[in-house]
Amino acid sequence: xxxxxxxxxxxxxxxxxxxxxxxxxxxxxxxxxxxxxxxxxxxxxxxxxxxxxxxxxxxxxxxxxxxxxxxxxxxxxxxxxxxxxxxxxxxxxxxxxxxxxxxxxxxxxxxxxxxxxxxxxxxxxxxxxxxxxxxxxxxxxxxxxxxxxxxxxxxxxxxxxxxxxxxxxxxxxxxxxxxxxxxxxxxxxxxxxxxxxxxxxxxxxxxxxxxxxxxxxxxxxxxxxxxxxxxxxxxxxxxxxxxxxxxxxxxxxxxxxxxxxxxxxxxxxxxxxxxxxxxxxxxxxxxxxxxxxxxxxxxxxxxxxxxxxxxxxxxxxxxxxxxxxxxxxxxxx
Amino acid sequence: xxxxxxxxxxxxxxxxxxxxxxxxxxxxxxxxxxxxxxxxxxxxxxxxxxxxxxxxxxxxxxxxxxxxxxxxxxxxxxxxxxxxxxxxxxxxxxxxxxxxxxxxxxxxxxxxxxxxxxxxxxxxxxxxxxxxxxxxxxxxxxxxxxxxxxxxxxxxxxxxxxxxxxxxxxxxxxxxxxxxxxxxxxxxxxxxxxxxxxxxxxxxxxxxxxxxxxxxxxxxxxxxxxxxxxxxxxxxxxxxxxxxxxxxxxxxxxxxxxxxxxxxxxxxxxxxxxxxxxx
Numbered sequence: 001x002x003x004x005x006x007x008x009x010x011x012x013x014x015x016x017x018x019x020x021x022x023x024x025x026x027x028x029x030x031x032x033x034x035x036x037x038x039x040x041x042x043x044x045x046x047x048x049x050x051x052x053x054x055x056x057x058x059x060x061x062x063x064x065x066x067x068x069x070x071x072x073x074x075x076x077x078x079x080x081x082x083x084x085x086x087x088x089x090x091x092x093x094x095x096x097x098x099x100x101x102x103x104x105x106x107x108x109x110x111x112x113x114x115x116x117x118x119x120x121x122x123x124x125x126x127x128x129x130x131x132x133x134x135x136x137x138x139x140x141x142x143x144x145x146x147x148x149x150x151x152x153x154x155x156x157x158x159x160x161x162x163x164x165x166x167x168x169x170x171x172x173x174x175x176x177x178x179x180x181x182x183x184x185x186x187x188x189x190x191x192x193x194x195x196x197x198x199x200x201x202x203x204x205x206x207x208x209x210x211x212x213x214x215x216x217x218x219x220x221x222x223x224x225x226x227x228x229x230x231x232x233x234x235x236x237x238x239x240x241x242x243x244x245x246x247x248x249x250x251x252x253x254x255x256x257x258x259x260x261x262x263x264x265x266x267x268x269x270x271x272x273x274x275x276x277x278x279x280x281x282x283x284x285x286x287x288x289x290x291x292x293x294x295x296x297x298x299x300x301x302x303x304x305x306x307x308x309x310x311x312x313x314x315x316x317x318x319x320x321x322x323x324x325x326x327x328x329x330x331x332x333x
Numbered sequence: 334x335x336x337x338x339x340x341x342x343x344x345x346x347x348x349x350x351x352x353x354x355x356x357x358x359x360x361x362x363x364x365x366x367x368x369x370x371x372x373x374x375x376x377x378x379x380x381x382x383x384x385x386x387x388x389x390x391x392x393x394x395x396x397x398x399x400x401x402x403x404x405x406x407x408x409x410x411x412x413x414x415x416x417x418x419x420x421x422x423x424x425x426x427x428x429x430x431x432x433x434x435x436x437x438x439x440x441x442x443x444x445x446x447x448x449x450x451x452x453x454x455x456x457x458x459x460x461x462x463x464x465x466x467x468x469x470x471x472x473x474x475x476x477x478x479x480x481x482x483x484x485x486x487x488x489x490x491x492x493x494x495x496x497x498x499x500x501x502x503x504x505x506x507x508x509x510x511x512x513x514x515x516x517x518x519x520x521x522x523x524x525x526x527x528x529x530x531x532x533x534x535x536x537x538x539x540x541x542x543x544x545x546x547x548x549x550x551x552x553x554x555x556x557x558x559x560x561x562x563x564x565x566x567x568x569x570x571x572x573x574x575x576x577x578x579x580x581x582x583x584x585x586x587x588x589x590x591x592x593x594x595x596x597x598x599x600x601x602x603x604x605x606x607x608x609x610x611x612x
Contacts, residue, residue: 064507093509106500110522119518120508168504 005075006176006208007040007063012072014058018281030281032058034232036072037307040176045202045209047223047240049216049255051277055232056212057101060178063210064096065089077175094124097169101181103161107153113139113164114149120171138167141204142197159190163197170205178210183218195222216259220244228252231280231288234307238314248316248324250293287319295320340602347598350591357588361407370398372405372558381574391576393566399576402558403584409559410588413474413543414536420478421485422532428482429489430516430524434497443486450483459542463551470553477542481535488531492524499523526603530596537592544585560585 013036015029033055040046048056061067063074065081074082081092097120100106107116114135121131136146142163144156153161162182169177179198183191199222202209213219219226220240227237228251236249247253254271273292278284284291290300299319307317310325318324341347360367370388376396384391390399432443450458462476496502497520505515540560546552547561555562560581567578 066503066507090509090511093507098504098507100500100504102500106504108499108501108519108523111518119505119510123508123510123514165504168508172508 004041005039006042006077007038007210008075009036009038009059009063010073010075012036012038012059012062012074013070014055014062014067015070028281031232031283032280033062033069034280034283036229036233038227038234038237040208040210042175042208043202043206044224045199045211045222047219047226048210048212048229049214049219049226050229052214053277053280054229055280056214056229057180059229060098060180060210060212064098064178065093066098091124094172095174096176096178097172097174099162099165099169099177099179099182101184103158103165103185104153106165107161109153112150112152113144113156116153116164117149117168117171120168124172134171138170141170141201142167157190158186159193162186162190162194166194166197166201170201173205174207176208176210178212180212181214182211184213184215191218198222216255228255231278231283233288233317234315235289235317236315237307238311242311242314246311246314246325248310248314248321249289249318250295250324251289253324287317295323337602341598344598344601346594347601350594350598353587353591354595357407357591358411360404361411364404364408368398368401368404370401372397372402373556374398381570381577383574384576390580391574393563393574393577394570399563399580402563403560403581405558406560406563406581406584407588409470409553409557410540410543410585413470413477414539416474417477417539417543418481418532418535420475421481421535422528424478425482425485426489426521426528429486429491430493430520432486433490433493434512434516434520440490444490447483447486447490450480451487455480455538456542456545459546460549460551463546468551468554470557473543473546473552476546477539480542481538484535485528485531488527489524492527493520496520496523527600530600530603533592533596533599537589537596540585540592541589 012033013031014033015031018028018030036055036059038046038059048059050056058067062069065074065084069082072082073080076092076096081089084092107113111119117135117138118131121134126134135149139146139149144160144163144167148156153164156164166182182198183194186194195218198209201207209222211219211222223240225238226240226243227234228243228249229235230251236243236247236252243252244256247256251273254273257271271294275292278288278291285304286302287293287296287300287305290296293300297320303319305317305319307315308321310316310321374397376392379388379392379396380394382388382392382396388398388400390403392398393402428443428447432440432447453461459476459480462479463472466472466476502515502519505519510518543552543559544561544564547559548565550565552561553559555566563581564578564585567574567581570577
């Protein structure tokens with residue numbers, strides 16, 4: 001299993017400095033990602049979910065080295081990429097790409113879609129004949145007619161633009177793609193098309209996905225494993241079905257209970273969390289979740305729980321994990 | 334593009350400005366052919382003639398034909414406009430994009446330079462530069478170019494900051510596109526609209542500044558047929574021969590006004606907010 005790891009993240013941290021007033025000497029930091037550990041295996045799709053502001057997008061950008069981590073190490077295909085210099089990083093970028101959330105902002109409105117998809121090939125010095133062929137192939141793969149390649153982004157719908165964004169990400173034949181809420185801005189019917197396209201392409205190109213979303217049902221559909229984030233770190237990580245059937249962490253349980261079930265016969269008990277998500281500038285001591293957790297005990301307020309494997313391939317950061325183990329979610333699912 | 338032209342065409346005033354400027358450009362290009370007399374030709378027998386059939390706009394104190402001098406003056410004015418706006422455009426946009434794109438210390442230094450330049454009244458700054466460089470057409474263009482640089486720098490910086498946050502800039506980075514290519518391919522084409530408007534308006538400013546500097550005697554050399562020089566010379570004869578200064582003044586006013594209404598029209602035509610409303 002160990003040599004199957006494509007991406008490994010160790011104790012990743014990203015603190016953004018926050019201005020705290022002119023006279024104050026003390027610098028405040030927004031702890032967007034705070035001690036995250038994650039292994040991503042070759043060929044899998046790992047879903048990353050959590051409320052807005054929990055650091056999931058930041059995590060994706062850190063792994064792609066679009067942001068500089070404050071602390072921690074990132075390994076890609078066995079090589080550490082945390083401190084790579086500009087030139088080495090540029091050639092590494094071929095292997096990991098990104099699909100963006102907003103299909104309207106991710107394409108330069110002044111470039112034709114041919115130039116947009118060609119850009120990664122140009123940047124990495126592919127020959128013109130090769131570029132032309134690749135662009136045509138890619139358009140066909142993502143389901144955009146070749147004859148449209150001289151058109152501009154505003155002539156396409158949201159779903160089509162997302163397809164163009166995917167084609168651009170695939171141009172360099174990457175091994176790993178971070179998809180940052182790729183369907184959040186699309187209609188539900190289009191969402192399914194894009195998700196299906198992504199999983200077809202995964203089989204064809206042997207891709208590994210880090211799929212960031214806030215919609216659990218979308219993640220459930222596409223992911224092999226799911227990680228749940230809360231205030232900058234993972235609270236639960238397990239195989240997808242396991243997570244839905246044998247939820248351990250109280251936060252995940254609350255999230256799951258919020259998914260509507262299209263059956264009026266099923267009586268559902270929704271867990272309503274109290275209060276707002278605490279500020280990442282000043283996160284609570286101990287377990288980050290204790291301020292909103294209905295089961296919180298003394299230890300939760302004092303000690304930050306370790307992210308540990310409580311069951312095979314099921315990781316949880318909770319002191320009371322044993323209490324919830326093997327308890328099937330009948331009441332919330 | 335067609336859509337912008339359509340919206341521009343609906344603005345009659347801007348269209349008028351555009352047509353007037355076209356006429357001026359033709360005059361400037363074909364000045365030696367169109368002008369009825371040599372602008373430097375003095376004639377002692379024909380000094381200070383009021384407008385008549387031989388000299389439509391009259392003659393000045395040396396008997397030179399005013400219409401011919403105005404037509405040749407168009408050349409000077411447009412040359413000053415193009416070159417000085419060119420200088421401020423290139424320098425200002427480079428400064429502004431660097432400040433907006435790289436941020437941090439670079440931004441702080443460039444922004445403060447812009448602020449310092451802005452704190453001088455523009456004609457005063459131009460006068461100081463001219464006093465240092467000395468009077469000549471080249472120096473006028475350099476001085477005006479420097480004076481209008483901070484406007485372009487500020488516009489470019491602001492627009493860059495807006496464009497920089499778009500996901501396509503991040504997409505370019507994730508592909509491995511370098512900073513220079515990102516600026517050329519992704520930033521520059523997307524900040525063009527406000528710059529085009531400023532270019533048009535600045536032409537008007539530049540022509541006005543040249544005329545003002547020349548009028549004050551710190552512009553081009555006195556024998557050059559510039560609108561400002563003609564105004565300056567004409568002011569001495571104002572009571573005797575109004576036409577010597579009024580016609581070049583009108584020409585300058587018309588050109589500056591045309592650039593301003595054209596600039597306003599372009600701004601409305603290129604404004605993305607108006608575009609959304611019409612859709």
